[in-house]
Amino acid sequence: MTIPRLELTAALLLTKIVSWTQQTLELNAEIYLWSDSSVALAWINSHPSRWKEFVHNRVTKIQEELPTAVWRHVGGIYNPADCASRGISPNQLNEHHLWWSGPDWLAKPPSAWPQNTINTPTEVSLEERPASAHPVAVEVRQHPLAEFLNRYSTLSKVLQVTATINRAIQRLRRQPTPESPVLTTGELNEARNFWVKVTQTQYFANVFQNLNRDLHLPRQHPLAKLTPRIDDSGILRLGGRLKNSMLDPDETHPIILPRQSRLTTLIINEAHKKTLHGGTQITMAYIRQRYWIVGGRKSVQSFILRCSICTRFRATRAQQLMGQLPTSRATPSRPFLHTGIDYAGPLPILKWRPTNAQPSTVHIAVF
Numbered sequence: 001m002t003i004p005r006l007e008l009t010a011a012l013l014l015t016k017i018v019s020w021t022q023q024t025l026e027l028n029a030e031i032y033l034w035s036d037s038s039v040a041l042a043w044i045n046s047h048p049s050r051w052k053e054f055v056h057n058r059v060t061k062i063q064e065e066l067p068t069a070v071w072r073h074v075g076g077i078y079n080p081a082d083c084a085s086r087g088i089s090p091n092q093l094n095e096h097h098l099w100w101s102g103p104d105w106l107a108k109p110p111s112a113w114p115q116n117t118i119n120t121p122t123e124v125s126l127e128e129r130p131a132s133a134h135p136v137a138v139e140v141r142q143h144p145l146a147e148f149l150n151r152y153s154t155l156s157k158v159l160q161v162t163a164t165i166n167r168a169i170q171r172l173r174r175q176p177t178p179e180s181p182v183l184t185t186g187e188l189n190e191a192r193n194f195w196v197k198v199t200q201t202q203y204f205a206n207v208f209q210n211l212n213r214d215l216h217l218p219r220q221h222p223l224a225k226l227t228p229r230i231d232d233s234g235i236l237r238l239g240g241r242l243k244n245s246m247l248d249p250d251e252t253h254p255i256i257l258p259r260q261s262r263l264t265t266l267i268i269n270e271a272h273k274k275t276l277h278g279g280t281q282i283t284m285a286y287i288r289q290r291y292w293i294v295g296g297r298k299s300v301q302s303f304i305l306r307c308s309i310c311t312r313f314r315a316t317r318a319q320q321l322m323g324q325l326p327t328s329r330a331t332p333s334r335p336f337l338h339t340g341i342d343y344a345g346p347l348p349i350l351k352w353r354p355t356n357a358q359p360s361t362v363h364i365a366v367f
Helices: 003-025 038-044 053-065 081-085 090-094 097-101 122-127 146-151 155-172 185-203 205-212 262-274 280-287 296-306 308-313
Strands: 032-035 070-073 255-257 291-293 342-352 357-366
Touching: 003 032, 003 038, 003 053, 038 053, 038 070, 038 122, 053 146, 081 097, 146 185, 146 262, 155 185, 155 262, 185 205, 185 255, 185 262, 255 262, 262 280, 262 291, 262 296, 280 296, 291 296, 296 308
Parallel strands: 032 070, 255 291
Antiparallel strands: 342 357
């Protein structure tokens, strides 16, 4: 845990307290929140997708809890919290103006407040997600619904929420829907295909244009060797020569996905858990029953290396060195000159009789 991360956690706590106060007192006013951490402010004032999981999750909660709040920087000399954290005696605290009333400029209009003139610290980039250099996603088209995938950590939750929304839309349109509250397999598959189309539209827009015009992809294109094709539902799938095989259609022509999309990460996470935290090979085999991730081996390896459960099991255990052998075991001698004995028991067994088996116990002595 670093100091900027602690400051960000404090900012999240401040957001929850202010939100609760606003709802309890039914206040409707402009909200100004202050922090003396320039790193935390840089994280909060940027889009959450730029940062790694820890910062991403907290910045998302802060921005969703109080979307209209204005975050500003307060110097250490004006921060009342520093009075207590740096130590102050009770006599000094009783007459400490900054502690009880805050800085003098806080009672003035916002135009008289100190301006945010801080520079972006170098520590901000430490929590930035590494940019992928894979050539498939040279041009990524933004989709208005793509940010929805970042709200959930599992693929099953995404599909359940999407299927529930689709069922509600159908009922509003007075279309027939299942009476049971349980989601059907067909509804979940429709939700899965929906997010596949959204992801492919983002990353493979130029491929769709060429295939819809009956044009071949350039030889240097990363998907050219996969001979992609578009099925009847508008999903980009892998080509190949297994059309007449007895395999499942999803295995014959799996869905093509980019390696750096959020949907791909959720699919790898699901496959890794379904294989009971299996290695790269078994996770890849499970994924390829339905999907073909371009450059997927590196993505799977990278995901497994970040898995906390797998990391604990990969830890090197301490190996105890055995002691020196006694002289009697290391010196040649005639048989049975030195005899060792080991004893074990009692052990439960079944004594077989001509009619039935009777339980009994035995002891073992090894000479």
